[in-house]
Amino acid sequence: MGRKLLLDKIKVENIRLYDVYRREGGYRSVERALKTMTPDAVTEEVKKSGLRGRGGAGFPTGMKWGFLAKPAEVPRYLVVNADESEPGTFKDRYLMEFIPHLLIEGMITSSYALGSNRSYIYIRGEYEWIVDILEQAITEAKNNGWLGKNILGTGFDCEIYVHRGAGAYICGEETALLESLEGKRGNPRIKPPFPAVKGLYDCPTVVNNVETIAAVVPIVNDGGTEYAKIGIGKSTGTKLISACGNINKQGVYEIEMNISVEEFIYSDEYCGGIAKGRKLKACIPGGSSVPILPANLLLTTAKGEKRLMTYESLADGGFATGSMMGSGGFIVLDDSQCVVRHTYTLARFYRHESCGQCSPCREGTGWMEKILWNIETGKGKMSDIDLLWDIQRKIEGNTICPLGDAAAWPVAAAIRHFRDEFEWHITNPEDAQRRNFGLAHYADPLKVATPA
Amino acid sequence: MIKFSDDRLKVVQQIIARYPKGKQKSAVIPVLHIAQKEFGGWLSTETMDYVASLLNLLPIEVYEVATFYSMYNLKPVGKYMFEVCQTGPCMLNGSDDIIKYIYDKLGIKPGETTSDGMFTLKTVECLGACGYAPMMQMGKNYREHLTKEKIDMIVEECRNNAAKNN
Numbered sequence: 001m002g003r004k005l006l007l008d009k010i011k012v013e014n015i016r017l018y019d020v021y022r023r024e025g026g027y028r029s030v031e032r033a034l035k036t037m038t039p040d041a042v043t044e045e046v047k048k049s050g051l052r053g054r055g056g057a058g059f060p061t062g063m064k065w066g067f068l069a070k071p072a073e074v075p076r077y078l079v080v081n082a083d084e085s086e087p088g089t090f091k092d093r094y095l096m097e098f099i100p101h102l103l104i105e106g107m108i109t110s111s112y113a114l115g116s117n118r119s120y121i122y123i124r125g126e127y128e129w130i131v132d133i134l135e136q137a138i139t140e141a142k143n144n145g146w147l148g149k150n151i152l153g154t155g156f157d158c159e160i161y162v163h164r165g166a167g168a169y170i171c172g173e174e175t176a177l178l179e180s181l182e183g184k185r186g187n188p189r190i191k192p193p194f195p196a197v198k199g200l201y202d203c204p205t206v207v208n209n210v211e212t213i214a215a216v217v218p219i220v221n222d223g224g225t226e227y228a229k230i231g232i233g234k235s236t237g238t239k240l241i242s243a244c245g246n247i248n249k250q251g252v253y254e255i256e257m258n259i260s261v262e263e264f265i266y267s268d269e270y271c272g273g274i275a276k277g278r279k280l281k282a283c284i285p286g287g288s289s290v291p292i293l294p295a296n297l298l299l300t301t302a303k304g305e306k307r308l309m310t311y312e313s314l315a316d317g318g319f320a321t322g323s324m325m326g327s328g329g330f331i332v333l334d335d336s337q338c339v340v341r342h343t344y345t346l347a348r349f350y351r352h353e354s355c356g357q358c359s360p361c362r363e364g365t366g367w368m369e370k371i372l373w374n375i376e377t378g379k380g381k382m383s384d385i386d387l388l389w390d391i392q393r394k395i396e397g398n399t400i401c402p403l404g405d406a407a408a409w410p411v412a413a414a415i416r417h418f419r420d421e422f423e424w425h426i427t428n429p430e431d432a433q434r435r436n437f438g439l440a441h442y443a444d445p446l447k448v449a450t451p452a
Numbered sequence: 453m454i455k456f457s458d459d460r461l462k463v464v465q466q467i468i469a470r471y472p473k474g475k476q477k478s479a480v481i482p483v484l485h486i487a488q489k490e491f492g493g494w495l496s497t498e499t500m501d502y503v504a505s506l507l508n509l510l511p512i513e514v515y516e517v518a519t520f521y522s523m524y525n526l527k528p529v530g531k532y533m534f535e536v537c538q539t540g541p542c543m544l545n546g547s548d549d550i551i552k553y554i555y556d557k558l559g560i561k562p563g564e565t566t567s568d569g570m571f572t573l574k575t576v577e578c579l580g581a582c583g584y585a586p587m588m589q590m591g592k593n594y595r596e597h598l599t600k601e602k603i604d605m606i607v608e609e610c611r612n613n614a615a616k617n618n
Contacts, residue, residue: 129593164482
C-alpha cells in the first residue's frame, strides 16, 4: 500500500465535520506555521518539498510563490482554482466533497505564507452542492478561531470566500479565472504581466489548484524534506489520479509517484484491470488535452523502459512517443472503442469551450470538429487527415492561452498513433458505421508515418 | 416590474460584501445564479437589467457575462432540465444511448422541451463526474451511473413531485 498524505483520513466517519477533522490532527499546520514560522519559512518548506502545481502545468509551487510581488500597502490574494473541468478529471471534487477542511486548512497556512488576508475559492458552477459543504467548513473554521481577525493571537487576519462560476472550462486558465472573478467574461489575459505581479483587481495574486494547496498541509506538518523523499526525481510526493473509462474500478486514487502505469491499471489496489475482460487499446493519462497513447507505448517507453506514473516518465519521448501527467485525469479505452469518435467528442468539447478571443482557436476548433464528424460518419476524404494535421499545427502556439494547444494535441496524437484507424473509416465507411477498428492497428503503432 | 424579496436582497448584500469596496461587479455571476433561480429558470432581458441596476452596472456588462457562461439559460426551459454529459469519458460509458433513450421516451432532442413544459433535454460538456459515467445534472445535483431504468425512475420521480406541488 502506498502512503497517503491527502486521503489517509477520508474514510474516517464524519471527517467532513470540524470536530472529527480536528480530533484526527487537523489544523496542526496552521498552528505550526502561524506560531513557529515566518511566512518566508513556510514558502521555503514548499520550495524544499519540490511540490509541483497539480492542476496540469506542473510548475514548481514554491517558485511560483517566490515570484509574488510584495509592494507596500497593496493587498495580495490567494485564489484557489477549483474550476475542475478538464475531461477525465474529478479529483478536486472528491477532495472538497469528502474532506473539505483539508482545503480550508491548506488555504489558511498558504494565505499566511503569501500575506493574503482575503482568499477565494473559485469553484465551477456545476459543483453547487459542494459550495454548501465548503461554506459550512468555512463557518466551522471561523467559529473555532481559525479564520477572522487576529488568528491564534498572532495578528494575522484571514477570510475565505467561495465564488461559484457558471460553466466555462476556460475559467480554469488562471487569468481567465481572475477575469471571471472580477465579474467579466472568462477571456484569458495576455501575459506578462503575470498574476504574481498584476492579478486579481490588479494586485499581486497566486492562483493554485485545490490539490496543490491541500498538499501544503503535510508539507508544513512534516517538513518539505520529508515530503520530497516520496516519489522519484522531480516528481515528489503523492498525486491524486482520477481514473475513468473502461476499467473495473473507476475512482480517485492517491499514488506515490513511483509506481508503474502497468501496476496502476492492472493491480487491484488501483484500477483493477480492464472492464468486461476486454483488452487495453489506448489511454489518455493526464486529462483530455494530453496526447493519447496506444497500449504498448503507454506501458513501455520507446526506449523499452517500464513507464512510471511520474511527470518525467509519462512525458518520456516527447509528443512523438510520450504524453504528460497533466491534471491526473486517466482515461482508459478498451478494444471496443473508436479512437475517431472519441477524438471527435474532444474536438467538440474544445469548440464549445473556446472563448473566441483568438482566431486560430475559435475557427480551428470548429473546423476540426466538423472534419472529424465527417470522417466518423463515413463522409470523410483521405485529404481530410492531412487537413486536420495542418489545422492543429496552425492552432498550437498561436493563441493567447493554452486552450489552443489543448485542442490541438488530442487531434495530433490520435492521427500520429492511430492514422490507420482514420484511413479505415474513410476507405470503409459502411464498416465504420457498424463496427470498430478494435486492436487491428495497435499491434505496431510506432511504424505509422508522421506527417511533416 | 420584477424584484427580489427582502430576504434575497439581504443575500445579495452578503455576496457583495465578499469583495473589496467598489468591486461589486464581481458579484454579477453569483447574483445572476440567484436571479435565474428566482425568476423562472432563465434570464430575460428584464431580469438582466434588474441585476445590472442592483450592482450599479451597465446592462451590457451583465449581458456579456450572461451570454458567455453555459449555465445561464437565455430562453425559457422546462420545469426539470436533464443536462446530459456527452464528452469523451461519458461517451466511452454509453452516454449516446442515454441521450437516445430520453428522445425515445420523451420525444425531445437536445435543446428541446416537452410540450407540457415539464422536461428540457440539454447536452453538456464534461461536468467532472467521469468516474461515475454516464451522468447528468438535474438542478443542484448530479445523477450518476445512469441506465435506462434509472431514467425511467427519474422521470417518474419528477412527475410525482410536480403532481404533489400542484
